[in-house]
Each structure stands twice: as C-alpha cells, then as structure tokens.
Amino acid sequence: MEFLYIYIKQYKGINNIGINLSNEFKFRFDEDKNELIISSAEHYIPDFFGKNITNLTAIIGENGAGKTTVLRYIVEYLSAGIHNHNDENGIVFLRERGQLFYFSINDIIISSQENIKSPKRIFDPEDIRSSLVTIFLSNVFDPTSYYTHDYLQGQLAGTKNLSTQYLLYTDYQNRTGEDAMRRDLTYDQRFSAFAAEEMIRMVRLLRWIGQKEEKGVPFPVNLPSHLNISLVFNENEEYQDILKEIRYASEGYFNIRRSERNMFLINAFIASIAYILNETKFIVGPEIVAHKYRSVPERVLEYLNTHKYRDTKNENSIVPEIHDIFYSVLRDDEFQILNKTISSIQGFLEGLDKFVHGRNIYTSKDNNSISVELTKVNKGNLETLIDEYYDTKGISSYVDFFFSHSPGTNSSLSSGEYALLLVFSRLNSIKVDSRKPLIILIDEAELALHPQWQKQFISHFVDFIETRFKNHKVQIILTAHSPFILSDLPSNCIVLLKKENGKTITFDSLQSTKETFGANIHELFTDAFFLQDGLMGEFSRKKISDLINEINQQEQITIEDFDSKYKNRIEIIGEQFLKAKILELVAEKSDIQLIDKIIDRRNNEIEILRQIRNRKKDD
Structure with a gap:
C-alpha cells in the first residue's frame, strides 16, 4: 500500500490544497469541475531510493506554512479515518499491487492518460488502515498539556507513535504497568522512565548494528565507542x-x-x-x-x-x-x-x-x-x-x-549525534510481526542536526531503512526546512508549501531551479522560497544599513571621522564587494587626505592579487 495523493478540503486552517506523494504520477484536482486529473510524472525512476522503498517525499516549507499539519492529517487519517478530523470532502489516492484506489465520500470525475489504469473506488477507509502499518516519529517536544494535546489521544489507534511527547508518558506505563494518565505522577517518575527506555533503545540499536557489521553491513554513522x-x-x-x-x-x-x-x-x-x-x-x-x-x-x-x-x-x-x-x-x-x-x-x-x-x-x-x-x-x-x-x-x-x-x-555525543541516533534507535525498536507495508512519517527530520549531518541524512536514512525493514515495502514522508534535504530529492518527490495572504498554497518548483536533485546548495539557499532577504543575517543587515544611512547623511568625512567612526565598522564586513562600495561612499564625502588613504589600501589589495597571479604563472 502506497499513498499517492491527498486533497485536503478543510483541516486545521488548511483549505483546498492537493498534496502529491508519488514520484510516478501527478495529481491535480479542479474543484470547479469536480475533476481529478492524473498524469505521468516527468523523469520517473523505479526503485530510486532502494528496492523496498516505494517512495520518499519531503514536505518543505517556511514556518507556519502547514508542514506538520499536513503530516498530522495523514497520521489521523490512517489511525482513525476522516470522521476524526471532519474533512468529509477530502480525497485520498493510493496504490496496492499495481492497482490504483481512491476514497471520496462525494462522486468525482477521474481523468487520466491512456497508459494509467483506471482507479477503483473504496467506500470504507478502514480498508486503507488495516492494510498497512503507520509509524509516526518526532523529536519535537510540545509543551502543550498532555490532557489536551490531540497527538497523544486515542485517535492514533494502532499507529506506532514514536514522538517524544508520547513516549514521555507511555514509557512510564511500559516499565511499571501503571496508568500513565495518572495526574499524581511526578516529573522525575516520567522522565526517569523515558530516559531509561531511550537509553535502552540506543543500546539495542548498537547491538543490532554490531550484528549487521559482523555480516559486512557497515552502519553509515560514526558510532560511540x-x-x-x-x-x-x-x-x-x-x-x-x-x-x-x-x-x-x-x-x-x-x-x-x-x-x-x-x-x-x-x-x-x-x-x-x-x-x-x-x-x-x-x-x-x-x-x-x-x-x-x-x-x-x-x-x-x-x-x-x-x-x-x-x-x-x-x-x-x-x-x-x-x-x-x-x-x-x-x-x-x-x-x-x-x-x-x-x-x-x-x-x-x-x-x-x-x-x-x-x-x-x-x-x-x-x-x-x-x-x-x-x-x-x-x-x-x-x-x-x-x-x-x-x-x-x-x-x-x-x-x-x-x-x-x-x-x-x-x-x-553532540546533541546532533544524539538526535540522529535517536531517529534510528526509535525506528529500530518497532516490532512489526507481519509483512504489511509501512508508512513512516517523520516531523522535522533534520532537527538539531549540523549542516554536514543534514547533508548526509537522506543517504544514511535510506541505507538504514533498506536494511532494517528489508521484508517490508516502505513509504517515507518527512517534513523539513533544509535545502540540504532538498538537494537529495528529485523535484517530483518534493511538496513545497508557502503562506500567501494567510492561506497555505503549494508550489510546483522553486524560482531558481526546476530540478532540485544534486542542485547546488548555495543556489537553493538563495531561492526566495527559503530566504527572502538573501543570505545575510538580519542583525548584520541592519547594522550595515545603519552604517550606509549614516554615511549618506554626512556632508563631509574627515580622516579623523573615518578612523574613529567608520574604519572598524567597515573592516569587519566579510563581503568584499559590499565593503568596496561602502568605501566609495566614504570617498565621495572625503577630503584628499582620506581618499589617498583609501587608494593606498586599494593598491595594497591589487599588489596582493598581482603576487598571487605571478605565483600561478610560475607554477
């Protein structure tokens, strides 16, 4: 069983958006015509992520765009059906053993290319839930009260919930057999049980890795010795x-x-x-x-x-x-x-x-x-x-x-190493008896990871899933903020969410590039989707803007003014082109003595460049 598409009519502030979760098909729902159009995705490559990984989709977006909300929609749908979140007009498409299925309470028109098999309609969403195992993982701790936070209530049903919020409570019950909902339990009691189980999950991961390495299957992450x-x-x-x-x-x-x-x-x-x-x-x-x-x-x-x-x-x-x-x-x-x-x-x-x-x-x-x-x-x-x-x-x-x-x-270990190993150790702790397909949902996959770890995450993760769950078909859906994640995925495996006029919308591609796989990280970072004001930090941008405004307001700048007010503020700027432009502003307001000083500085820089050029010629 593989999720291919969901259309969210109305759910927790998200309205009328379609989420493509397939790298093989493209879905588009025209609400005015009540028509869902299915076409083949460009550049589809079978078994791209591994023989048992049917697909890996990343939901990327700015803060507040609704990434986690979309993930929660899927979790709740798979654990308790549409009646839990009241999106009765939502649409879900999936595939099992080559056959396309869809669930919709309302009649809809299906249009597809000739090479795509006609989908069959499902009338009971329980048929979807019973045919796969859902795993939800999140390292995020939400301070919302346990007694009101819906992630931890019964709607998760048979879902394997590996969220920090959930484990902090259920680990106590697993260790003691006592009711984790008791209000008289102390923080120490809950935390001690959670710490114990987290450590034990990591030890079991290390034992499992040791067994695999004995058989010549190295683990991609540097493990503690x-x-x-x-x-x-x-x-x-x-x-x-x-x-x-x-x-x-x-x-x-x-x-x-x-x-x-x-x-x-x-x-x-x-x-x-x-x-x-x-x-x-x-x-x-x-x-x-x-x-x-x-x-x-x-x-x-x-x-x-x-x-x-x-x-x-x-x-x-x-x-x-x-x-x-x-x-x-x-x-x-x-x-x-x-x-x-x-x-x-x-x-x-x-x-x-x-x-x-x-x-x-x-x-x-x-x-x-x-x-x-x-x-x-x-x-x-x-x-x-x-x-x-x-x-x-x-x-x-x-x-x-x-x-x-x-x-x-x-x-x-660093917090990033712990965060990475905890993802693996929690997944390793899952006991799945049957060979049902798995759908793994991860919220904030790159949380607490150094950029180098973000860069390596997809590679390490698919290696682990392919080995650990080799007897299962696995679909992975994760949310992230990171362009490093984006660079490891083809564009047809990415859902881009953005907020415009208070409404969540989806993008087909980035402005700077259509294909993301193997794209330059710097180019992805400079796309307005990630950083609207360029790559400069906000604090430095304000300081440099204030400096420029201050220089522009001066009628004349003496060498004493330059040394006492501006020199150090200009020298610490790392962008050389910007530094040169600000010096030009200073020169426009300066006397000859200060201009000579700036020229001497430029001549020194030019001499350094000549030396480098001559050395390269000699080489």
Whole structure:
C-alpha cells in the first residue's frame, strides 16, 4: 500500500490544497469541475531510493506554512479515518499491487492518460488502515498539556507513535504497568522512565548494528565507542561536611582493597547516600519519615568508625560489605521506611559491580566516572544495568549514563549525534510481526542536526531503512526546512508549501531551479522560497544599513571621522564587494587626505592579487 495523493478540503486552517506523494504520477484536482486529473510524472525512476522503498517525499516549507499539519492529517487519517478530523470532502489516492484506489465520500470525475489504469473506488477507509502499518516519529517536544494535546489521544489507534511527547508518558506505563494518565505522577517518575527506555533503545540499536557489521553491513554513522558512567553528588552545602567524613572513613575502612574499580564503587556508595539526603526535601508526611532519611549518614558513619573490615571469600568485590553497612541502617528502621530505597540502591550497586568486574575500564582522576568499551558482550550487560538503575519505583538520580567517542573524559555525543541516533534507535525498536507495508512519517527530520549531518541524512536514512525493514515495502514522508534535504530529492518527490495572504498554497518548483536533485546548495539557499532577504543575517543587515544611512547623511568625512567612526565598522564586513562600495561612499564625502588613504589600501589589495597571479604563472 502506497499513498499517492491527498486533497485536503478543510483541516486545521488548511483549505483546498492537493498534496502529491508519488514520484510516478501527478495529481491535480479542479474543484470547479469536480475533476481529478492524473498524469505521468516527468523523469520517473523505479526503485530510486532502494528496492523496498516505494517512495520518499519531503514536505518543505517556511514556518507556519502547514508542514506538520499536513503530516498530522495523514497520521489521523490512517489511525482513525476522516470522521476524526471532519474533512468529509477530502480525497485520498493510493496504490496496492499495481492497482490504483481512491476514497471520496462525494462522486468525482477521474481523468487520466491512456497508459494509467483506471482507479477503483473504496467506500470504507478502514480498508486503507488495516492494510498497512503507520509509524509516526518526532523529536519535537510540545509543551502543550498532555490532557489536551490531540497527538497523544486515542485517535492514533494502532499507529506506532514514536514522538517524544508520547513516549514521555507511555514509557512510564511500559516499565511499571501503571496508568500513565495518572495526574499524581511526578516529573522525575516520567522522565526517569523515558530516559531509561531511550537509553535502552540506543543500546539495542548498537547491538543490532554490531550484528549487521559482523555480516559486512557497515552502519553509515560514526558510532560511540564507549559508555561513560558518571556519579552525581548532592551539592547542598548543608550536607558537605558529613559526606566528607563518610568519604574519609570509607577510604580507610576499605583500604585493604584499594583499586580503581573499588574506589569508583566506594564513591558510588557515597553518591547513593547523598541521593538519600536529597530525597528528604521531597518527602511529604510524618516527620519520622524525613528523620529516618536524614539519619542515614550518621548511621553509616557510626558503622564505619566502630566496625572492622571483615575479609570475605569474594575478594574481588566490596559490595557484600556495603550490603552489611546498609543492613545495619535497616535494622534500626522498625517501620521499614527506608526499605524500598535502600533495596534499590543495593540492587543497583551489585549490578554496577558485576558490570565493571573483569572489564578494561578507564577511570577519571577523582574516581567519580568510568568509561567502558562498547563491546558485544558489554552492550548486552549494559541494557540490564540501565534497566535496573532507572527503576521508577526506586532510584534514578545519582548516576549519569552517556555515550562517548573519548574514553576517560566527560565528553558526550553532540546533541546532533544524539538526535540522529535517536531517529534510528526509535525506528529500530518497532516490532512489526507481519509483512504489511509501512508508512513512516517523520516531523522535522533534520532537527538539531549540523549542516554536514543534514547533508548526509537522506543517504544514511535510506541505507538504514533498506536494511532494517528489508521484508517490508516502505513509504517515507518527512517534513523539513533544509535545502540540504532538498538537494537529495528529485523535484517530483518534493511538496513545497508557502503562506500567501494567510492561506497555505503549494508550489510546483522553486524560482531558481526546476530540478532540485544534486542542485547546488548555495543556489537553493538563495531561492526566495527559503530566504527572502538573501543570505545575510538580519542583525548584520541592519547594522550595515545603519552604517550606509549614516554615511549618506554626512556632508563631509574627515580622516579623523573615518578612523574613529567608520574604519572598524567597515573592516569587519566579510563581503568584499559590499565593503568596496561602502568605501566609495566614504570617498565621495572625503577630503584628499582620506581618499589617498583609501587608494593606498586599494593598491595594497591589487599588489596582493598581482603576487598571487605571478605565483600561478610560475607554477
């Protein structure tokens, strides 16, 4: 099943526009004649994006033109039909196994070229939805309330919703089995579950990539080589003295097994106590509860100062002894107030110990962070470790996990690298049992990506889709702002939206070029569709305009005026032609002394050009 065309009669501020989603056909609906005209698209190339990718369409447009609205129209149509968005006069065209179909409540006239098969009419839109799997992905976080934001309501039905907004809520439910709609859930609970699942999705992506690379299928993106685990300490001044005492007592107590690994585990133990102290400010209830939390450091310090370290058979681990220290705290907790928190901490420290045991690790100088190479075995164990730590019913506030290219440092991946890998990891997490066709809808595909990554996005993405979903026919529809995306797509794969007189309209092509595929990025940028005032930044444009106006208002400019008011403002201008023109303006208002100075400057520039020319001649 492949979507070919939608005609939106009326939906959320968009009226009477047709959206071509096919690179093989052109559709145009004449509302006055109630006629839909179908013709063959120019320069159609079968399997252009890959054997299993039926088409890739980019909806490009300026802010507010309606790109996301069009995408949402498709999402809602595929998940709950037209009755959800009340566009009863809309038209949808699609293709399945070579046959064209269309859905329209109203009778319409169909006109097509002789070589195009006559389409069949569908009377129940459920036939469309049941024949494919819809995947919606967005990294955008919309601050609109969950309880009113329609992206997250039931109309998405069977759609695989991978939006940040949606996952922030459903990840909690997936991890705990509890209702994610509960209003009493804290931000920490929701965020911890989301962070856990996001990290686990990335780890699973890395594992999947590893399996493919073993078979000679390299992944196109530079992947992180290490996982860094960094401890987070409570910075409240009120607690610093007691934490320092515990650190000193712990190092003395565990001195018999001093090692980089154990020093990190000792610091993780101290960070967990700092976490317990931090929890006191969130406690609502009887004073005895807060008192029990605040008394933990004193109870731990008392144990360390009054007990002697007991050698055990497990000589490579200090975690069993840490369990005993915490047990002494729990022993005095007759109401078991601390039981859940401390049990979670003990479980995580045990998992952390197992994870770092026997591995080559890089430890920071202060022993507060470690780096572990992301080998095949480590990736599998890492998923378990993260899963245990980010237990929303327990703890998730004193250790940071982050991927890095540099072991032994606090260097993380860039936001662009994370954004790119998250697109892949979320799609990789999709479980599609059948071989139904897939339609993947991505909002703001290039969000947070450096221009170099934008330039590479389509290439990397189609490689990934072709491999990951090789048993499915896949159609991709994405929204973007970037000319870099445009340059990778033929013009018949692009929908251009623009706002004119408050109304969204579609364009057939850009002003500067008809064919976009392989077009020069600079030419695409200079098209008025993207930048209406050229390539210069607005701040610099205003400053230069003010400078020109100021010069024009002067009757005479002396050399003193030039040096004090204008010289530096002209020198910082990067566009040489513009700089020369402004100097000419100055010269028109200048005395001979200043003109001579400008001539000397020009002569110096000419001499530099002569030297370059002579050198090229010699070469």
